[in-house]
Amino acid sequence: MQELNQTQIAERLDQLTELSVQLGSSHDTDSLLERILIVAKSMTNADGGTLYRPSEDKRQLNFHILINDTLNTHQGGSSGQPVTAGSVPLFNDNGEKNLSAVAAYAAHFGLSVNIEDVYKADVFNFSGMVKFDQMRNYHSQSFLTVPMSDHEGELVGVLQLINSKDTETGQIRAFTQTDQRFIEALAAQAAVALTHQRLIAQLEELLESLVNLINIGIDEKSPYTGRHCQFVPELTMMLAEAVHNTDTGPLADFQMTDADRKELWLAGLLHDCGKITTPVHVVDKATKLETIFDRIALVDTRFEVLLRDAEIAALKRKLEAGADHSAIAAIDAELAQQQAALRDERDFIRYANVGGEGMKPEDQERVRQIAQYRWTGPDGAEQAFLDNDELTNLTIKFGTLTEPERKEINNHISMTIKMLEALPWPKHLKNVPEYAGGHHERMDGKGYPRGLTKDQMSVQARVMAIADIFEALTAKDRPYKKGKMLSESLRILGHFSLNGHIDPDLFDIFIRNKIYLEFAHKNMDEKQIDAIDESQIPGYRADQNT
The missing domain is CATH 1.20.140 (Butyryl-CoA Dehydrogenase, subunit A; domain 3)
Structure with a gap:
């Protein structure tokens, strides 16, 4: 059996170190898993490899990525090809552990299984593998199966390598104990990285669920506000994407990453969270004499x-x-x-x-x-x-609304800022309070609560200001007003672009890219959507580049 020399061991350690760095920096689980499998194959000079992931119900192992050099096969991962192999059951029909499949055995007991020649092994059932070999004129021989478990011992995957080759002769050989130890070390690192990603995903899921919980509370308190909390982030993202895709004009340099998009979306969902503190009879005041009832x-x-x-x-x-x-x-x-x-x-x-x-x-x-x-x-x-x-x-x-009531309504944005700034936002979400708290500011500094000017506001906050106003103008479910026609809403918004209320450059993109029309057909009553002559919209010049 071929033993590793010092140079080969050093190379493997380098591969392990490089993979460790990549595991810590990668945020794409699929590419991470594929990288783990490729490094494991390279490290042991294996002809093929498979990475299994447990199903949601923990009842079976699903093929996640499958690579075989001799068969020129690459399924799952970056290949774009679906994995055609069936799943490996972890339990039989009676609920007993499936110990006949080597991958299931390794998963159940958390032990590596190193088999020199599967055709000579009588412990596990390799009938499926034999059928696979016959169909593809392939010869499976040496197997190394290593489970990946998190810090609590929960299975996160199974790594399986097939047919290690002698680097000098190319002959199939058994996986050595050194091979096994290196792959176990790699699997341990991979499990930590996968667990880390899963925990991050769970925390982000928890955060989004808490945000939705707040919006459910606002919605139950006021169904009119609930609709607004749903549509403003949607319209915000539509306009932000249009700005992102703009390559001319004063906003040509604005770009968003996926992390930026998530941050803005979250800010949109939370932009009116302060309304949870506003009395419902003020939020939903349909008539001038209404308090708890209409007097x-x-x-x-x-x-x-x-x-x-x-x-x-x-x-x-x-x-x-x-x-x-x-x-x-x-x-x-x-x-x-x-x-x-x-x-x-x-x-x-x-x-x-x-x-x-x-x-x-x-x-x-x-x-x-x-x-x-x-x-x-x-x-x-x-x-x-x-x-x-x-x-x-x-x-x-x-x-x-009376003046005190209007101040009470306006105070919701101060409460939004106060609530959001009190949270320990991680670095990639640190701008949520600023984005959410700026949608009532004006470009001329006459907005509230801080009287910021255009130069003091982010593009994202300015985008949200337009989304907030347009949704409020067109909303048909407010108790104190009817939804305005699309043309009237654009006319009002156009005047706002001229009088320093909203950003005219963003308004231009809003009209030029017909964001208003896309949103209208998706969310407005068709009766509100009338004919639009863009040349008649105040503040917009169709013949002018953005």
């Missing part, structure tokens, strides 16, 4: 009281008029006019309770006049028709 019903009741009081007063006057028919007719006419005016005022207050783009000053004044009416409450005391809080709410000029 318009209380105001309606007061109008009913005024209508009733007017009718009672008219009936008393009729009794005093006696049989004076002309006087009774005049009273009825006056009552009808008075009640019609009250019903008109009631309808107006109902209209004023609905938030809009901008309440007219004369309408605000009319609410103030109605507020001065007097009515008698259940306690018999006369009081103002609208209290100060109702008056403040009903005269809101834009939307449904």
